[in-house]
Amino acid sequence: MSQLSGRHFHQDASGILLASTGLYLATFLLPLLFPFDLEKYLRFHYLKTREQTLALLDVFARDGVRRGLTVGNIQVLHQGSSICMMVLFGM
Numbered sequence: 001m002s003q004l005s006g007r008h009f010h011q012d013a014s015g016i017l018l019a020s021t022g023l024y025l026a027t028f029l030l031p032l033l034f035p036f037d038l039e040k041y042l043r044f045h046y047l048k049t050r051e052q053t054l055a056l057l058d059v060f061a062r063d064g065v066r067r068g069l070t071v072g073n074i075q076v077l078h079q080g081s082s083i084c085m086m087v088l089f090g091m
Contacts, residue, residue, distance in 0.1 A: 054078065 064071035
């Protein structure tokens with residue numbers, strides 16, 4: 001049993017090491033791959049598509065209610081996206 005536990009721990013530790021190393025390398029490589037301000041681009045993109053996304057969530061929720069389906073997760077997603085936009089973008 002201890003061999004299995006040790007092997008499992010080793011796999012978890014190597015995964016964490018690879019993830020942290022990959023993140024460290026990404027901080028240096030991303031500016032080379034994206035020679036523009038990636039944060040500004042993503043902010044613009046998601047603000048641009050925000051209204052469309054919220055409208056689609058409303059359509060999906062109304063359609064689900066009309067069909068007698070559970071739409072709680074869609075409503076949570078809609079509320080969460082509104083809160084997220086306020087926190088991230090001051091809207």
